[in-house]
Structure formats: structure tokens, C-alpha cells
Amino acid sequence: MRSYVVGVGMTRFEKPETREWQYWDMAKEAGGKALEDAGISYDQVEQVPVGYCFQASAAGQRAVYELGLTGVPVYNVNNNCATGATALMMARQFVEGGLSDCVLALGFEKMARGSLGGVGGGRGGGTGDFAVSPVARHYGIMAARHGFETTPPTAQIFGNAAREHMEKYGTTEAQLAAVGAKNHRHSVNNPYAQFQDAYTVDEILAARTVHRPLTKLQCSPTSDGSAAAVVVSERFVERHGLAARAVEIVAQAMATDTDESFASGSCVDAVGVPMSREAARRAYERSGLGIEDVDVVELHDCFSINELLTYEALGMCAPGESGKLVESGATTYGGRWVVNPSGGLISKGHPLGATGIAQIAELTWQLRGEAGARQVEGAGVGLAHNIGLGGAAVVTLLRG
Template identity: 65%
Template sequence: MGNRVFVVGVGMTKFEKPGAREWDYPDMAREAGTKALEDAGIDYRQVEQAYVGYVYGESTSGQRAVYELGLTGIPIVNVNNNCSTGSTALYLATQAVKSGQADCTLALGFEKMQAGSLGTIYDDREQPMMRHLLALAELQEFAMPPAPYMFGAAGKEHMERYGTTEEQFAKIGVKNHKHSLNNPYAQFQDEYTLEEILASKRIYGPLTKLQCSPTSDGSGAVIVASEAFVDKHGLADQAVEIVGQAMVTDMESTFADRSAISLVGADMTRVAARKVYEQAGISATDVDVIELHDCFSTNELLTYEALGLCPEGDGGKLVDAGATTYGGQWVVNPSGGLISKGHPLGATGLAQCSELTWQLRGTADARQVSAAATTSGVALQHNIGLGGAVVVTAYRPANR
């Protein structure tokens, strides 16, 4: 079964528009890492292993980043898993503790990005997304840039298959921008009407600019610890237990389904969620608060269904019912999500973990989801990267 695993410290920087702040990735890592260590009330010398995630950077940037916290000779592993990089670092840090190899680990992620749409660096070799893009081009006419094309195409397919409307996707943008008003870490803190979301620049399919996550700079960090470490240092009152976690990569169905929805990872999410619910002994109805990967509004709606919040095809009905905001059955992306909080690829999964830890502790201030701050609170995290990997994690307060 393995050992029990807990999050005992979290920290993150404010997410910023690339170039808006005079800092480099070591500065980001120092800020987020120091906050996480201070939150846990421990010294860096107590950390036994570190997993450091980033997508854009030179080899061993992970070492350079963590050296801002100390030089203790511990194993430092550089992690790159596209947009799920941060949660992959968390997954590895958790595995090290769960297996008994370490009592205290650090998962840290950062990104220093270029402004504008994501591009490629190495043009002399096969692109990792090429198989996905070629498969999608057989279904819908190819367009650039690739990311909004893929998720926009999945949205179009959902509209054609289930009658989902552009307004339903746009309402997700309205919700997440509104949620970010109360998040001091968010890149954007602006509220928009449905009409403004729909009237913003058309990107692809149902997607407009205000339904797309921006490029961002920033960092997040999480301290993971064993039950023995929690007991020794008296951290039970602030610890959050990881009660389920699964990582899934592309399966045969990704391509065999001949579906844009499968190509952007819905099946990966569905399988990972089932594993996590089984591990945690919960169902989707037990969850109070969710941070999920809304790189585009279309993906948030697809993820509702893949996580089992509603039957396949009913995501639009969930939006119209207000089921995924304050006053609804779940609060999804109280942080503002990727659309409004920002999306520095290596940091996103760790920022999600930070938000859910604050929610379960009852320290999320104006964003607080009241049901999450009880002894029965349950939080769910979903982070996906195409090409492809998804990590789903369930959390509960340690003192439950």
C-alpha cells in the first residue's frame, strides 16, 4: 500500500506577463521555494530530494534554481512534461515519500516564457506533437497556432456531437476571470461580461482570446512529507494528505477513436480520475473544490465530463446550472484557473496544489470555498500536458 503522504508547505510567486517584472528563473524559484519552506516551518537542509520542473530552459536549470535555497548535495531531478510538468514533479516527489525512499521532498516548478503563442525551438527533428496534429488534421482543417487549434477543434466536435453552444464555453471564461478578482497571485484580475468574452478576438472554433490561457512567468513550490516527518515536526494541523494520485499517458484510444476530444486527452483524464477515486474511496460527488487544467475554456468543459462531474455530453448543462462556481455543487478553479491566473508551464501544477492546500486549510481568504474548510473537505487537482500526460490528485485535511 505504501506510506501516507502529506503536503506540509506550499508557496508561489505572483504570475506575471512575460517581461513585466525584472527577474530571472532563479529569482522565481527562490521566492516560491522560500515561501514553501517557511510555510512548512523547516530548513532546506531537511529536504532529501528535489524534483524541479520547467519546459523552456537549458539542461540542469533545476539545479541552478534550487541552489538558491541551499547547496546540500541532494538528488535534484529535472522534469519536463509539457503543461503537466509541475504536477509531474509533484508526482515524483510523492512517489519518493510513498515508497519510503525519503521523508521530505521538494517539488518546484518555474517558467520564464516568451510573449505570444507557444512555438518550437528544434526544427531539425520530429516534433513531439506531430502524430497528434496529423491525426487531428484528418478530422478538421489544420490551423495555427497548434494549441488553440487542437482544443478549439475539440470544442467544435463537442458542439457538433452534443449541441453545446459558444455561449456555454464563453461562460467558463466569465466564471474564471471573475474568480481571479480575489486572487492576488493571478496574472489578470479583470471581470468581463459574456458579451465581452464573445466579442474578443476569435482564435479558433468557439475560442476567443478571453477563453485562452496566456503565456506567463512564475514559480510554485510544494514540500511533501511522510507521516513520521509530520508527527516529528508537529505539522498535522497544517498538513494536507494526498489520498489519491494517478498519472496516465496516451493510450491506443487517443488515436483509435478518431476524435479531437480523445486527441486532447479526455481519455487520459477519465482513466486517471477513476484510479484516484478508487484509491481515495470517493466519487466526484464527494469533492468540494477543484483546480483543473483550463488551458482553454473548451478543455474545462471536456474535463467536467472526464472527471465524472456529469455524463458525457452534459458539460454545457452543468455550466448553465451554475454548478461549478460559488453556490454550486463544486467550485472549479477558484484561483481563476489558467485562463486568468496564468499558465507558466512548469509552475501550473504546483500553483494548483498550493490553491487547494489553502482551501482545505481554510486560509484562501475571499476565495474560500466553505465546504472545503471542514474536516470532511475534499479537493481534486487535474493537470494535463499534450503529447501526453495527465496527473490527477485528491487531497483531504490530515486531521480528518
């Protein structure tokens, strides 16, 4: 069976503690917008997978109850930064498996200010509990090769991946900064973005260093926010006359870490390149599409280096060529692809549970031709890439 996104909605992503709201307030706003966009009511929804990382158990129910008390099953999902895409994947499986005709995928996060740590999604730079954390192997790889410093752990492991890429391929700090400049420039036209200021490459290089070579303007911030998507069957689309709103989920694949993630002792592999490459391979195989068929991409640029690594994992360029690719303008308006027209995680923001679904919202608007000033001309096929350390990589192909 086929599955379609017929409604999407999201809140503006904001710096934590900017607004006096609770996670159920933001979930109500995003979920309500998605239902309104689809032109349906909550009592037509049959199941609700809800993604979040920092709230208490059963927070999904508390959030969804603001939309209605219909007794439908609610599933609480946590897959680190890939949580949103995982909730969407569950929704798609419910529909394509014939279990439901209408499912609401919802993601949200209410975060605290300050950098993320690396232990089970926690905060802080201490190393005492890494040995028993879900990411112990990943940080063990880093520590063996680079040591362990007092900078935020996630910035360390991605920053060290950047150093390795620079040493092996000659990637430059200016190329890394070009990712940040592009995504900040894109976000100027996104009213949902946490940041809407443009910066030059020189300004990004001059910003405060978080972990060399990554500066603050190349790192995704902590954010509050929510996003939602209504996923339905072909039968539901036909019964309710939703063909004009429907964007097909052509293929979707998730991969987790393999031996390759750890065998090399490289941070490049430990941060997810092998599983991103495998998830993309499966999605291409299932859809019959390739990266050459894609027009617009929303990918997981938690740090600028991860955008470059993902270019390579998705097959947009050969290994080591990603710095040159972004520098050439191939991944912005007027280039071969437009990558992160929303501003990406770096500028749009990164409320963990909402990120993967917000990517789908942006691609849905792009494929419908509803993205306003950031519209990618003639967009027909979109690709979303959402990754979480620990680890999970989800690649989704959408067609308008």
C-alpha cells in the same frame, strides 16, 4: 506510507518580461515561501524534483542552489503542461516509497511573449517539423479531419475539439464563454493571478477570436512564475508537530495516451479526454473517494473547452452535458463544486512547469481554510487535474 503537503508557496503569475527577474529568482521566492509555510529549513529537504519546459538542461540545479548548497539530489522534470504535477508525483513517490521523509517539489517557467506552438513546446505556426515532433500523432489527427491553419497550433486542436463537441452535443459558444466568465470572475480575489478583471459572457464572446470558436479571453496566456510544495511523511509530520499544517495526498494517478486517444480520429480524444478519464478512475479507486466527495477542483482549463471536457472525464456530468453544467452555476460558489477558485489557467496564468504545483498550493489553502475572499466554505476534499499534450494526465486527491 502516507504523504502530506505541509508547505506551499508561489510567485504571482505575470506576463512575460513584466519584471526583470530570472527563473532562479522566481524559484527562490516560491521555494522560500513553501519552506517558511512549513516552518522548516532547506537543510531538512532530502530530494528536489524540479519541473520546467523552456529552460536549459540542469536549470533545476541552478534554481535550487538559490535555496541552499546542501548537495541533495535534484531531478529535472519535463512533461509538457503536466510538468508541475509530475514533479509533485515524484515527490510523493519518494515519500510513500520510504526513500525520503521530506521532499521539495518545485516548478517554474520563464517564457517569451506570444502564443505557444505545438512542436515540443516550441512557438510559431509552421508545420515543417511536426512530422518529427512528440505531438505528431495528435496534430495528424487534427489535420486529417480539419486541416491545418495558420492560427496557433494548440488553439487549433482545442478549438477544433470544441467544434466537434458543439456539432455532436449542441454545446454553444455562450456555454464555452461561461467558463471564461466564471474563471475571470474567480481570479478577482486571487492576488497571485496574472489577470484580475471580471468579464461578462458577452464581453468574452466579443473578444478577438484566436481560433473559432475560442476567443482570447477563453485561452490561457503565456506566463512567468513559480510554485513549490513541501511533501513529507507521516513520521515527519509527527516529529515536527505539523499536523495543523498537513494536507494529505490521499491518492494520485497518471495516465498517458492509449489507443482510444487516436482511434476515433477526434480532436476531443486527441487532446486528452481518455487519459484524463483513466487517471481519474485510478485515483478514485485508490482513494475510495468519488467525485461526489469532492468540494473544490483545480483543473487544467488551458482553453475553455478543456474545462468542459474535463467535467465529463472526471464524472461531474454525462458526456455532452458539460455546457449545461457550467451554465447552471453548479461549478461556482453556491453550486455543487467550486471549480478553479484561483481563476484557473485562463485567468491565473499558465507558466507550464509551475501550473500543476500552483494547483496544489490553491487546494492546500482551500483545505486549510486560508484562501481568504475566495474560500470555498467547508472544503474538505480537493481534486487537482493537470494535463499535457504528448501526453500525460495527472489527477490528485487531497484531504484536509
